[in-house]
Amino acid sequence: MRQYIYEFIMNSQEFIYKKFNQKNSKWPYFLLIFFLLIVVVVGINIFIELTDELTSKVIIGYDSAITNYVISYRTPSLNKFMQFITNVGDIYGYLILAAVFTLFFYLKFKNWRYVIQMLIVLGMAALSNSALKQVINRARPDALHLVSVQTLSYPSGHAMSAIAFYGFMIYLSFVLIKSNWLKYSLIFLFGFLIVAIGISRIYLGVHYPSDIAGGYIAGFIWVVFCITVFNIVDLFRRKEQVK
Template sequence: MAQTIEHFMKQSLFTFIISLREFLANKLNQYNTTLLYVITVKIAFVIVVGGINLFVELTEILKTETPATYDTAITDYVISYRRPGLTSYFKFMTNVGDVYGYLIVLGVFLLISLLVFKCWKYVVQATLILALATISNMVLKRFIDRARPGIEHLISVETLSYPSGHAMSAMAFYGFLIFLVTKFNIQKVMKYVLMITLITIILSIGISRVYLEVHFPSDIAGGFIAGFIWVVFCVLVFDLIELFKKDPQT
């Protein structure tokens, strides 16, 4: 449960940044557009650096005995709710966070982008973030070299354990979709429904890896942190690109 609380804290921080940027846009944009982006860049930089530091600290803690106690307690708590219906649900959600799941979601997202929003750049951006998260996850796994839990897995796995690729990709990809939802000109009720749905998907994919006993909870925490870093960093880069497109002299 600690990882869930930690994720909500990060999501709340992310929502706060978006709200802050919108507030600054309303109050300052008429006076100085550059000032808005300077402030946003500084905030995003602090979050990225803070996120990296948090990830490094968590990785260092893995070398001690502390994580084992929490990992065992949380895993036991999660699997205590194991039921046939929940097992089917979490197997489905773990597939949603796999290659074919993302291909289907990207295909649907592409159709919506072209038919409704008449814009395909968001699909390219989401695909780029997903690719960056996937590639960096493979590098981190090999560098940290943490083995999977030594218990019976409910599904087949082959790669290393930390950080969780499913958690990292889910946070990066669906986290970016949450950011896009805040930008889309749609009804507030629909925005909230979409955001809650996406948050549920992220959490479900993360929990599914513990429920199916293929990851330690600390793997999920590390994956969520690393994925969140990619979201903030890429959103910052995309916004700066848009700024320079509008005004190359900025």
């Protein structure tokens, strides 16, 4: 994927050179930042629109209908499964997964670059989620909670961290895995975990569906921002190596 991004930027650069009859070595980076701004600005606007509508009748109606539908499937065995899934998206689950991926990246690639990137994505997503919760200050749903929670509700930290962390793992799968079978198997697994973690929070009664939607949007903005910044750094490094 990184190579495709690089080729696309280089092709766009040639087009701009011909169009504007000038050669500026920084055009590729300007283009990449421009596309980043589009994604971030659109995402932020969607997030703000959703946040502003949290108390509207439409959102309240959807929250109620979806929550009632999801919790109608509660059974003792499914309760245990959903509790396990939600633990995969909790701090201890990420600590275990981070340790596993750290070992893999170091043994496979003999450097700490992907480890540092992974920790930045996950750590900053958690910190920004905490800040958003405090600013928006939405209480948890009144439904019976099947797990203990102490923090505020919107946006869902589990949903935001899931799409940030597992979304970044999906990106790395595209970039690093050569085997198509393994690549798409991992993408399916990470995609399943993103969806399942979000559903588990509604099922367990600790989040409104709009909390999950807000978490997904915020997490998507963050992971796209991080991936773009990482690629800008890589493009600068490659540019320096060419000189």
